[in-house]
Amino acid sequence: MTNLMDRSFQDRPGGEDTPTSAERQKPISTSSEWTFELIQQYDDEIAKCAAEFGLDTYPNQVEVISAEQMMDAYSSVGMPVGYHHWSFGKQFLSTSKGYQRGQMGLAYEIVINSNPCIAYLMEENTLPMQALVIAHASYGHNSFFKGNYLFRTWTDASAIIDYLVFARDYVAECEERHGLDAVEQILDSCHALMNYGVDRYKRPSPISAAEEARRQKDREEYQQRRLNDLWRTIPKPGEDDDPIKRKQRFPEEPQENILYFIEKNAPLLETWQREIIRIVRKLAQYFYPQRQTQVMNEGWATFWHYTLLHRMYDKGLVNDGFMLEFLQSHSAVVYQPPFDSPWYSGINPYTLGYSIFTDLRRICENPTAEDREWFPDIAGSDWLETLHFAMKNFKDESFIQQFLSPKVMRDMKFFAIQNDDLEDVYRVTAIHDDPGYRALREKLARQYNLSYREPNIQVWNVDVRGDRSLTLRHVPVDRVPLGDATEEVLRHVHRLWGFDVHLESVDNGTVIGESHCPPRESKED
């Protein structure tokens, strides 16, 4: 820990940014007690530094809240408003239990991808912590939200709050009209499929609360017409004998957005149920970029709180005491326990992202021969431009693939382990050495690919003319089967679809596994 802190002082960016003695100012404050005036002053100065580095942000809204309020915010995935559901209550119970027993601290901040960008500060934080959080959230995350292509493409920061209010009110209204249980059941089922409620490739229409409310009525009528067309089931004479008609699948192409497909095509759902599916789907879509950019987003924000506060230090705006406290928090944030530590729970995204961005800057400013070989386009280039380029145009998978340097692999001592159920041993397939770098980087990048992390399951067919059953198709990678919650999830699909649901795992055109809801055995016996 001490080691890390010392290094932080040494690594402090020097060179062109070192201010002359004339530039040196008086520290903003010396006590660690915060006041609203001081927060305002710190924010002003941090904003100036951020502007020097060209960070482009949405306007900020900083909200000071209590620990209890932070736990509230936690349990609704950080959303300032949300519909009611037991799972948020469960989250709240476990958060408050952990917090009260001192097992876990609360996050210093929560930041919301909205315009203005809302960041929560906890009142318990000391002044240096508040400054860290402002730099991290209000300038780091904020500029990421505004700059990264995924967020620009998939989310509409200015509409989200209104949409959340609309969603909450709509769900509450449904609870009133149809009962808590009915709504809870639909939400449970939607949550089970939330990860399969996103369009991965197609840009969605932006969400807007007013528009949603206005369109709801039209949609109701339109949808009914559409459904009627699909399910007009009185077969024309001779139609069933037509082999081409029988062979034709619906949908013609597999559909990855299962929730969307159900919303549009499930035969028996009532309108309000379709609307709730839609709400969950829209939220899933809103969170989708965050799930794909965790390493980048946290790395970027951490890089900037570190850089911005050091800039403040260089200007003399904060003193040594402030920096000590700040660096202690910083090094705790970027601590990576090794794989054999009892604290190990996977790769710390803060550490990985921060290391890559920091090293990227080093590669630009002080390239080695190795860097010139690995990053010929970047080595020696303008670091600020390069970092912004990296932030804007990548997601975790491609970011790692593109920018993870041998030095970071060495620093973090990465190694890859292969677990093949056909073998009796684990195999170390690559480590942080010359023969291993490329393979290691590839493997790590793949680890952050959502479609590798989550099973590939798509809508395959609906027996439109027969028993209306829905068939999902799972394509396994490297023979990895589905987990033990599969049957449970199928029950949820069944609840939404209303007719039999089948799930087949297909490898190279052969069906290698099947699940059914309701289970098959009972039907065959």
Next chain:
Amino acid sequence: MGMTHIVDRRLNGKNKSAVNRERFLRRYRHHIKKAVADAVHRRSITDIERGEKVSIPARDTDEPIFHHGQGGKREVVHPGNKEFVAGDELPKPEGGGGQGQGQGQASPDGEGMDEFAFQITQEEFLEFLFDDLELPNLARKKLKDTEAFKYVRSGFSTQGVPARLDVVRSLRGAHARRLGLGGARKKKIREMERQLEALKSAPADLDAAFSHEDQIKAMEEEIAELKANVRKIPFIDEIDLRYRQHLKQPQPATSAVMFCLMDVSGSMTQMHKDIAKRFFILLYLFLKKSYKKIDVVFIRHHTSAKEVDEEEFFYSRETGGTIVSSALKLMQKIIESRYSPAEWNIYAAQASDGDNWNDDSPVCGKLLADSILPLVQYYAYVEITPQDHQMLWYEYERLQEQFPQSFALQQIADPGEIYPVFRQLFERKAA
């Protein structure tokens, strides 16, 4: 710059999660009820009113999603390599299938990782404990069939019994009536008397034709008649009488007495007594929720009965035979002397292993039917025995047919049955 808006939200409401928390408890009410029932087994009577930690199998609170299972070929990158080089082979742990990460399965405080644990408050604890329960007849007793009344003054009426005659008010009324009826005449009398006086004192006219004699005489006659009239007005009349009016107002009973009767003869082991104790605890707690004031009377018996304190009731040892009627007689005596059924809601719970001197059981039946059950709200008999019933049980079974509303009996064979039996006994009766 200067675009940042800093807001103090601390005064905005917290507990935004209250609804979600409530939703969670609602969803897992069955689990929680079970945890509460378990807690009742563990706790002592003084310790019953606090919150409780509830553990639910994590599996039940899981939100299922599609995810990868064990098997196939997988590669994972980890940090912190020390001595591995590419191509190293590491043995898989025995039993196979594991990810080989050696993650501990237990958390530091001994809670299993496969449990979802949380705390419910004391209020929630009791709510769950008494969920769906209602003491029989309770509502009725409270609202309608209250036997205690309080008389409250509610003005005056013209009818009543002499004992309630309000003398002052009646005389005042009479006075007013007399004034009302006689006032005009008395005024006229006074007027005429003045005129008469004036006539009499006037100098006599020499002319006899103008003499006042006739006039005076006529006036005197008229005055006499008026005075007689006034005298006829009664001093007090029937319509003057006013009686104090009282209304019977039902007096809700807010006190209850709970009789705990227990057999402490040699055949009752400590285990039996523990079971009985828990049953009494439940009853006590239940009554406590419904009444402001509760007296508890402990009566223990073997061949003779004795009123004792709680400590002695549960923990002193006795030997000897069993005569249940001795306890019933004592209870009857205590009711008579201290707990008038008009003021007290009387509940009784009797615990026994079913053993009784055979000749005594019919006596018990008669005693209960004739003098106790008519007085009590509810009488519950629990027989703590895994064995066959004896005479007393059959006697009580007959009672139950006779008094289905106020008498119930159940058998408990082991501690796990206490709560279900308690619930069964006090299950909310369909209204």
